[in-house]
Amino acid sequence: MSEVLFLAHRVPFPPDRGDKIRSNHLLRRIAELAPVHVGALADDAADLAQEGELAAIAASRCIVRRSAPLPLAALAALGQGLPVSLAAFSSAKLQRWVNQVLQTRPISAIFVFSGQMAQYVPPEFRGRVVMDFVDVDSAKFEAYAQTGALPRRLLYAREARLLRRFEEATARRATTSLFVSSEERALFESRLSGAARPDVRALGNGIDTQLFDPATVEPAPELAGDGPSIVFTGQMDYPPNITAVELFAHEVMPLIRQAHPQARFAIVGRAPTPAVRALGGLNGTLVTGAVPDVRPWLAGADIVTAPLLIARGVQNKVLEAMAMARPVLLTPAAATGIGGTDSEHFALAEAPLALAGRALALLADPAAAQSMGTAARRFVVDECGWDRVLEPLCALIGAQSDAA
Template sequence: MSEILFLAHRVPFPPDRGDKIRSNHLLRRIAELAPVHVGALADDDADLAQEGAVAAVAASHCVVRRSAPLPLAALAALGQGLPVSLAAFSSARLRRWVAEVLESRPISAIFVFSGQMAQYVPPEFRGRVVMDFVDVDSAKFEAYARTGALPRRLLYAREARLLRRFEERVARRATTSLFITAQERALFESRLSFGVRPDVRTLGNGIDTALFDPAAVSPAPELSDAGPTIVFTGQMDYPPNVTAVELFAHEVMPRIRSVHGDARFAVVGRAPTASVRALEGVNGTVVAGAVPDVRPWLAGADIVTAPLLIARGVQNKVLEAMAMARPVLLTPAAATGIDGRDGEHFALAEAPAAMAERALALLADRAEAAVMGAAARCFVVAECGWDRVLAPLRMLISGLEADAA
């Protein structure tokens, strides 16, 4: 193996949100295999401030601030017939850097994290290309198009249509394409047109069980004088998370508070939208916003919930709560890709009334809830450690399996 080019749509530091957690662990593991050159985009000044962390693991790097506001990117995409996702993550400076690296360094493989970054892989590159789609983005926009309001539904439908075509072209160009769950892989393969089938595989998500260890963390002081507390964690400007907490606050919490009048619902995560902030005080909801560390909030939770109606791939928030030995209440969508069992490793429910019923049962039998939490931690320790999950990475990048065959 010579050297590797790693492309990511966000700076993989700090690993404090779902996509960055995955890209961070991938980058660190790849850097153990060979010298790695990192090209990434920065959303803001905080991302740019992580350039030193990138430099510490990279042989060379290029971190570029995304400068085009989303409305301008949308206009550019409409004018060029492109998905907005591509225009929003386009950078002439990053393209020049990629060309320079490929010309000057012995790059044998390019690892692409997230579909938007496939636009930077030159068609003339003859090495291996590993494309980590993570999940099927076009399917997510199809779901938005079914549930959103006009005129956004039309824009989402356009994005879904164009992204679907782009995703297939990328998969046919790549040596191997990766998805985070078998379900996402099967969904993607079912959407391919006729022809030679590209190599599509599953590479799951992991969890740092030493970091997320209930024995190492004390509950958040903010929860010390609270009644029963249900916690949600996540990026709070992400539409599926916004929809989830709104549903839980308005439709599930009244049922829970009819039995536990002092029950609270804590929404923990950066960048809460105006509609999320407006939930403060609604049916016992507390909008904590960004916190330095989510682990104390998980440690202090009586229940952690993930009531997602739209979810793609494995939810890091669920793995983190399970690793912290919390009883987790989640929808079937949020449980995708986690091969635990309902009633043993977590509690599944979908409709608001069913969610409230499962939550009340967990609150009524704290001993059983503790057993579920302990079983959840045992499950993720055994099945979801990053070493286990990323074991195939060397073969995927080097192609040794194909060479041996």
């Protein structure tokens, strides 16, 4: 029987952040189709502790602690003319394990999750290579280079340039490359050089609508009170999330509190930076840090917001809020790839005044807000279940022909 090698830049357990949610569901589905060998990098001891979870579904596994500090990785990358992203996720130990698996097991396909892991695929491998870029990382660094301060702008520009070159070479090496939305796929294709086009497809994110079900979750007691609650969820050391909550706390909440003086803004997510923690108490802002479960916070929200100015791919936080039947206030960037309709499945706005206006309209009409939340849940149940989203995976890794 043919077997699959699965490479991920982070251990796909627990599925508690955007990249891990996607990689976890992909891995589980592949494990149902063929024996799978998993190589992954660990950010910390908590990641290393997930080896038991991997052992339950993987034929073999190798987890390596990513120990090189980012400054050292940057120096190594500068010295070798490589993107920092590659140097930061490079491991000789993991490469040796990959080579051993390919030499000793009947690997017919390699599934690579995240562009940084493409460096582990040997050029002589002749089986299928499915490259899940998820989104166009080089475009993200281009955006950082336009808004960041010196000298980081120069570093971001360098990263964008080198990463763009690496992404194209990787896509041309792969059998198929995947992106999380048709918008990301189109963006990537528009950046390719030459007339020949590699096989590039969209494979969206899904949502577990049984887990994210408002009928099974009680609201967080911290949100009880006289005023309305607006909630943001996400990894709070991620620069686009930091920018989003700073904008909302500083510029949108004062406008909302003119009409609702007791309104609160809850920032829910792990690893808040000092800049995020400093928002606590400002214009009704609460910074929770890590919570064991985001669902009670979503269930207790009058509005869930994702006012992202820079966003790549489909936002899991948006799908989760929609599945919980909450009215969701989004910027156009955060709505990319969702596929719903403004004013029916969510509310779109971008400038602070417009965001405040849409929020106040929802708060002024609870029936309309409830109707929007109901329509949002119906949409994700019908369109965004993981079983439906991952239907093409069998053919992509070649398991279809094995099963025939």
